[in-house]
Amino acid sequence: MNQFHNQRITGSVSSPLPIIPSPIEERYPKTLDSQSFFLERELRSNPVNPVQTPFVSNNGIFGPLPSSDLDAAYISESSNFNASYPSSYSSYPGTDQPSVSNYPKESTELAWHPEPLQRVLDYPDNPNFGNNLSHGVNVMASDEINKQSEWSDLMDFMNGNWGELQGDTNTTESKPEVALPADQAPTSFSVHHPQTHPSVPSNSNDLSAVASPSSSATAAPIKARMRWTPELHERFVEAVNQLGGSEKATPKGVLKLMKVEGLTIYHVKSHLQKYRTARYKPESSEEQRVIQVEETKSLDLKTVTEINEALRVQMEVQKQLHEQLEIQRKLQLQIEEQGRYLQMMFENQNKSIHKLKESASLEIPIDRMEISEKDHSETENHLHDKGAAEEVSKNKMPKNDDGKI
Amino acid sequence: MKFGKRLKKQIEETLPEWRDKFLSYKDLKKLVRLISATHPSPDAESEFICLLDSEIDKFNAFFVEQEEEFVIRKKELQERIKMVTEIFGPAGSRPSEAEYTTAMTRIRKEIVNFHGEMVLLVNYSNINYTGLAKILKKYDKRTGAVLRLPFIEKVLQQPFFTTELISRLVKECEDMMDSVFPSAAAGGTADQAAEMREAESAVAAAEQSIFRNAVAALVTMHELRNGSSTYGQFSLPPLGSPDSDLLQSLQLPSPIPIQ
Numbered sequence: 328m329n330q331f332h333n334q335r336i337t338g339s340v341s342s343p344l345p346i347i348p349s350p351i352e353e354r355y356p357k358t359l360d361s362q363s364f365f366l367e368r369e370l371r372s373n374p375v376n377p378v379q380t381p382f383v384s385n386n387g388i389f390g391p392l393p394s395s396d397l398d399a400a401y402i403s404e405s406s407n408f409n410a411s412y413p414s415s416y417s418s419y420p421g422t423d424q425p426s427v428s429n430y431p432k433e434s435t436e437l438a439w440h441p442e443p444l445q446r447v448l449d450y451p452d453n454p455n456f457g458n459n460l461s462h463g464v465n466v467m468a469s470d471e472i473n474k475q476s477e478w479s480d481l482m483d484f485m486n487g488n489w490g491e492l493q494g495d496t497n498t499t500e501s502k503p504e505v506a507l508p509a510d511q512a513p514t515s516f517s518v519h520h521p522q523t524h525p526s527v528p529s530n531s532n533d534l535s536a537v538a539s540p541s542s543s544a545t546a547a548p549i550k551a552r553m554r555w556t557p558e559l560h561e562r563f564v565e566a567v568n569q570l571g572g573s574e575k576a577t578p579k580g581v582l583k584l585m586k587v588e589g590l591t592i593y594h595v596k597s598h599l600q601k602y603r604t605a606r607y608k609p610e611s612s613e614e615q616r617v618i619q620v621e622e623t624k625s626l627d628l629k630t631v632t633e634i635n636e637a638l639r640v641q642m643e644v645q646k647q648l649h650e651q652l653e654i655q656r657k658l659q660l661q662i663e664e665q666g667r668y669l670q671m672m673f674e675n676q677n678k679s680i681h682k683l684k685e686s687a688s689l690e691i692p693i694d695r696m697e698i699s700e701k702d703h704s705e706t707e708n709h710l711h712d713k714g715a716a717e718e719v720s721k722n723k724m725p726k727n728d729d730g731k732i
Numbered sequence: 733m734k735f736g737k738r739l740k741k742q743i744e745e746t747l748p749e750w751r752d753k754f755l756s757y758k759d760l761k762k763l764v765r766l767i768s769a770t771h772p773s774p775d776a777e778s779e780f781i782c783l784l785d786s787e788i789d790k791f792n793a794f795f796v797e798q799e800e801e802f803v804i805r806k807k808e809l810q811e812r813i814k815m816v817t818e819i820f821g822p823a824g825s826r827p828s829e830a831e832y833t834t835a836m837t838r839i840r841k842e843i844v845n846f847h848g849e850m851v852l853l854v855n856y857s858n859i860n861y862t863g864l865a866k867i868l869k870k871y872d873k874r875t876g877a878v879l880r881l882p883f884i885e886k887v888l889q890q891p892f893f894t895t896e897l898i899s900r901l902v903k904e905c906e907d908m909m910d911s912v913f914p915s916a917a918a919g920g921t922a923d924q925a926a927e928m929r930e931a932e933s934a935v936a937a938a939e940q941s942i943f944r945n946a947v948a949a950l951v952t953m954h955e956l957r958n959g960s961s962t963y964g965q966f967s968l969p970p971l972g973s974p975d976s977d978l979l980q981s982l983q984l985p986s987p988i989p990i991q
Contacts, residue, residue: 552792554891555800557901560807598800605804634837638844641943642909645844648950649851649902652858655953656895658969659861663888666881 553594562587563598573603735866736761738952742859745948747849747941750856753794755787755863764870777879780871784864784883788890791860795892798853802846806901809846813839813912840913847905848942854895854902855949861893862956 555563566584570576578596585595736757743754760783767776816839820832864887868880887893957969 552796552891554796554897555803556897557803557807560803564807598804601801602804605801605808631833631837635840638840641946642844642847642906644943644950645848645851645946646906648946648953649854649899651950651953652851652854653899655858655957656861659865660888663881663884667885670881 553590555598559587560598563595563602567599567602573599573606735863735956738956739859739863742948742952745941745945746856747852747945750794750852753790754856755791755860755867757863757867760784760787760867761870764867764874767871767875777875777877781879781883784867787860787864788887788892791857791892792890795853795857799898802850802853802898802901805846806905809839809842810908812842813908817912836913840909843905843909843912845942847902847909848946850898850902850905852942852945852949854898855946857892857895859949859952861887 562585563581566581567573567576569584570580576599578592578599581599582590582592582595739754739757743751746754760780763780763783767780816835820835865880865884868883872878872880
């Protein structure tokens with residue numbers, strides 16, 4: 328199994344298996360103590376409840392935030408997706424999770440931890456981002472409602488809650504589905520939530536500041552994953568133009584002009600590079616070939632019509648594909664939500680059975696029977712394992728027992 | 733074998749730079765098979781998770797980078813359109829008709845291709861997600877674990893799956909198309925046969941890997957959705973697309989190696 332550690336990521340279908348990402352110590356700066364403490368308190372105050380979904384979101388959170396046209400730039404701390412949950416707790420000194428240094432190679436530590444998972448998933452999605460995007464997503468939502476009802480009919484083997492979910496998801500559809508990777512972003516958000524900034528950009532980019540706290544300090548060994556939005560790009564272009572154009576502008580200058588907190592020179596540099604390429608790159612060989620052909624032919628009406636027709640068809644196909652993709656994605660989200668819901672129901676059911684058994688078999692004083700907040704998660708842990716086998720069999724339809732897909 | 737084959741076919745048709753960015757479905761499937769069904773060790777599970785993690789990293793990195801480029805390109809496209817319409821507008825100098833036509837056609841082509849590339853990125857995201865979901869299902873089935881549900885939760889929040897921005901750009905692109913070429917939206921020729929012929933010639937002439945890829949993607953989606961052998965509560969229903977005739981006429985000949 329050690330081979331996994333040594334091979335490079337090639338990524339092609341028949342390639343050898345990729346390496347395990349570099350140790351977490353580099354990735355998670357140790358400077359998050361104050362923030363992590365804050366978060367720790369937040370954790371405790373939130374009862375461990377079933378997974379919060381993007382759809383069934385706390386509308387209350389979204390309300391007060393100013394909606395604006397400027398989208399936030401997301402910077403996620405982890406360029407590395409780690410489902411290895413213990414690591415995401417490295418910054419929480421208060422918890423009893425294994426510390427950062429223990430994480431990487433020890434197989435015992437890497438055992439599946441449902442409990443921390445539960446907590447990670449408890450984070451409400453970052454409302455700030457969603458809010459900014461909502462105006463765009465709104466447009467989509469109303470279009471999709473009709474189509475969705477079609478699918479809901481087809482999926483009537485799901486229980487009656489489907490209809491309710493449908494209603495829920497449609498109305499909350501406009502709410503952000505976008506959320507940062509759960510590990511770091513909520514951290515940053517909860518810390519900066521109290522702050523109000525007059526200009527939205529700096530507000531939204533506060534997040535990024537916290538998410539990559541070392542950005543100003545070091546020369547970015549941490550490659551924070553930044554998502555450029557059109558609005559952010561707009562500011563970039565403005566800054567570049569002010570500095571005399573993409574050739575003249577320097578990353579440092581642009582960074583200064585943009586005044587976006589959390590943006591690093593590294594980000595600007597790579598973006599500038601891309602920008603320059605986009606502007607001055609000679610047209611792709613394919614296009615060039617076609618254009619030469621076009622220009623040698625006399626552009627009579629017939630040719631133009633043909634080309635236009637071909638383009639129209641192409642556009643049609645693409646539009647169709649996109650539409651289908653959107654529908655598919657929504658369905659996938661709904662399926663998962665349904666699954667979560669069922670899981671929760673199942674666990675609740677198990678819990679009450681467990682409770683009943685306990686009270687029946689032993690003579691326990693009443694106060695001990697009540698499951699405290701702390702025990703709750705541990706119990707769930709148990710039930711999770713116990714219920715696992717049952718859940719698996721529940722998910723399978725009896726006749727579908729082939730080994731292949 | 734269905735998904736694996738479809739994925740492979742999709743990858744063949746895809747833009748060359750994208751080829752190694754897709755899910756290593758086959759490899760993961762092999763791994764799952766190797767994992768002992770009777771004694772699934774926590775080691776094996778963590779290895780599996782690690783692999784999935786790195787796959788997801790791969791997706792994220794690629795996706796975010798593409799997204800960034802699209803953001804830049806879209807702005808550039810807008811600028812160019814503005815420039816061209818100004819030049820040929822009342823205020824600017826008025827070069828010949830031919831040049832106008834050339835320029836406009838070029839722009840039209842660019843918009844359509846740009847649109848296509850973005851849609852393909854969304855497709856990329858989706859197909860990888862589907863693959864992940866499937867492989868997780870296989871894992872659960874094999875080992876009796878319950879890895880799938882919680883793991884997929886996290887996947888749902890990954891950058892590569894949150895395609896809202898790209899979808900928005902796609903829509904904006906369509907609007908751009910409509911506003912610059914208002915007649916383009918109209919139904920085109922009333923003659924159905926002629927339209928089909930156009931479509932066929934378009935495909936035949938389509939060195940346009942974008943177009944081919946889009947068609948392939950649509951076809952793949954159709955096939956994937958048309959009844960699965962393990963239809964369960966986590967499966968998607970079949971596609972009910974009314975435009976399947978268009979699709980039929982666009983069936984690709986055997987793939988021409990695109991280099």
